[in-house]
Amino acid sequence: MCRMVKKRLKPNSLKKLTREAWMAKYDVLIVGAGIAGLYAAMGLPQNKSVLVICKDVPWECNTFYAQGGMTTALDKNDIALHVRDTLEAGAFHNDKEAVEILSRTSLETTKDIIRSGMEFDRDASGKILYAKEGAHSIARVLHAGGDATGRYLHHFMMMRNKHGLQRNTLVYDLLIEDGRCYGVKATVNYQPTTIYADSVIIASGGVGSLYQYNTNSRTVSADIHGICVEKGIALEDMEMMQFHPTVFVKTPYARKLLLTEALRGEGAHIVNEAGERFLFDADPRGELASRDIVSRAIFNYKREHPGEEVYLDFSMFDKEFFHSRFPNITKQFASLGYYFPQDRVPISPAFHYAVGGIKSDINGCIDGIEGLYVIGEAASTGVHGANRLASNSLLEGVVFAKRVTDYILSKETQRVKPPKFDNDHGNILHKENDKIYKQKLRQIMWEEIGIVRTKSGLLKAKNMIYDMKNREIGRLLALRLNTASAIVEAALDRKISLGTHYIESVKA
Ligand code: SIN
Numbered sequence: 423m424c425r426m427v428k429k430r431l432k433p434n435s436l437k438k439l440t441r442e443a444w445m446a447k448y449d450v451l452i453v454g455a456g457i458a459g460l461y462a463a464m465g466l467p468q469n470k471s472v473l474v475i476c477k478d479v480p481w482e483c484n485t486f487y488a489q490g491g492m493t494t495a496l497d498k499n500d501i502a503l504h505v506r507d508t509l510e511a512g513a514f515h516n517d518k519e520a521v522e523i524l525s526r527t528s529l530e531t532t533k534d535i536i537r538s539g540m541e542f543d544r545d546a547s548g549k550i551l552y553a554k555e556g557a558h559s560i561a562r563v564l565h566a567g568g569d570a571t572g573r574y575l576h577h578f579m580m581m582r583n584k585h586g587l588q589r590n591t592l593v594y595d596l597l598i599e600d601g602r603c604y605g606v607k608a609t610v611n612y613q614p615t616t617i618y619a620d621s622v623i624i625a626s627g628g629v630g631s632l633y634q635y636n637t638n639s640r641t642v643s644a645d646i647h648g649i650c651v652e653k654g655i656a657l658e659d660m661e662m663m664q665f666h667p668t669v670f671v672k673t674p675y676a677r678k679l680l681l682t683e684a685l686r687g688e689g690a691h692i693v694n695e696a697g698e699r700f701l702f703d704a705d706p707r708g709e710l711a712s713r714d715i716v717s718r719a720i721f722n723y724k725r726e727h728p729g730e731e732v733y734l735d736f737s738m739f740d741k742e743f744f745h746s747r748f749p750n751i752t753k754q755f756a757s758l759g760y761y762f763p764q765d766r767v768p769i770s771p772a773f774h775y776a777v778g779g780i781k782s783d784i785n786g787c788i789d790g791i792e793g794l795y796v797i798g799e800a801a802s803t804g805v806h807g808a809n810r811l812a813s814n815s816l817l818e819g820v821v822f823a824k825r826v827t828d829y830i831l832s833k834e835t836q837r838v839k840p841p842k843f844d845n846d847h848g849n850i851l852h853k854e855n856d857k858i859y860k861q862k863l864r865q866i867m868w869e870e871i872g873i874v875r876t877k878s879g880l881l882k883a884k885n886m887i888y889d890m891k892n893r894e895i896g897r898l899l900a901l902r903l904n905t906a907s908a909i910v911e912a913a914l915d916r917k918i919s920l921g922t923h924y925i926e927s928v929k930a
Contacts (some may be wrong), residue, residue, distance in 0.1 A: 512921060597616070701716060
């Protein structure tokens with residue numbers, strides 16, 4: 423399928439050149455096998471040589487863990503309202519054109535996905551069921567398998583993918599020279615490898631592993647954002663980090679357990695120890711306010727009532743309904759000793775989604791770098807403003823995947839001969855003390871660049887991050903630290919609270 427870079431291999435040098443033997447050149451290389459990467463692959467015809475790569479197994483991605491659903495405009499008449507809800511949730515910091523594209527295109531992409539065989543949940547008469555979630559004016563969220571929308575969508579797209587997919591491929595550099603991207607350097611099954619491509623689409627997700635408490639797949643660790651910082655590629659809105667309000671964090675695993683927003687959409691309550699709902703003090707919409715408001719209200723409640731828990735309460739649900747609407751949450755929590763709907767579960771906000779990212783235009787193009795594109799959570803098109811509306815992320819994945827592939831296919835193909843890239847960090851990805859520093863970084867990010875920030879906390883974090891950068895560290899940690907620096911610098915630059923960025927002045 424792929425065109426190999428022409429290279430004569432002398433028989434006696436074969437052993438030495440195994441690395442070169444991997445040097446394939448593709449039309450399109452897609453970095454990431456979540457919804458954005460896979461839908462981009464679905465949009466590229468079979469006569470293109472396309473490779474999708476992912477760091478681990480393909481289901482280790484945020485798409486796989488998405489529970490609630492995928493927003494869609496219900497019809498043409500709903501576009502204006504969906505746009506308004508998205509802008510309001512985003513504190514009007516959004517790029518309005520991107521939001522209009524998101525909503526308008528959803529009519530096309532949803533139809534395409536359903537026509538291609540994706541089965542969303544339907545009622546007994548076969549009509550699609552739409553759920554309501556926080557900050558949506560109406561029910562317009564598609565779901566599948568009850569509370570396993572991401573897993574179903576991911577499986578569906580994996581089955582439809584007609585191109586090569588290569589796992590265990592960890593990108594540690596982008597091959598960029600004179601404003602053009604030629605491919606990536608990556609370890610493939612731990613072996614340093616060069617992969618050339620005329621077009622490289624970054625669809626590698628956000629920054630979850632930077633935070634001590636997060637809902638993200640362990641593979642989502644901000645490496646490519648860090649490479650962009652190194653190469654002078656602009657990141658945007660990096661202070662806008664979204665915290666999901668209802669997460670069970672009392673597990674030893676890095677990924678904390680999400681309790682989907684759809685639970686509140688169906689009527690679950692957030693209560694204190696005494697069973698009282700306190701969110702109405704923060705917003706008249708109570709549990710259905712936008713995520714930034716709900717997360718902050720829980721954070722503040724806990725701060726004002728040290729030692730007290732906050733709970734998600736399902737006692738109002740009929741047992742049969744709950745089990746059929748939320749089968750996976752029911753099973754997962756039963757294995758932890760919580761039996762729903764009768765048991766309430768202690769919750770905390772946790773990092774969930776990078777609203778900001780690698781700056782791109784509405785076609786996924788990155789200003790100043792030919793042949794390099796970004797889509798999905800990794801990108802910042804401005805579509806989410808200062809805070810993402812619930813379930814707009816799977817939609818963003820498909821809409822901007824469609825736009826980037828339409829764009830690439832509409833362009834005259836430029837066959838480019840890659841120059842030689844000498845610098846290779848392949849053998850120093852990790853160093854001895856990285857684990858300790860990574861843990862320290864997660865703690866700093868959570869405590870100082872989290873839900874509520876202060877100027878002094880941000881300055882302290884900035885200092886600690888720079889200190890770690892000057893230590894003996896491996897490349898992957900250095901990349902994480904680049905991204906962390908970008909977040910702290912952006913947070914320091916925005917002096918006034920907006921959306922997910924909440925800055926508190928310390929009382930004297
Ligand atoms: C959820 O199910 O609450 C998460 C979905 C999203 O992040 O929009």
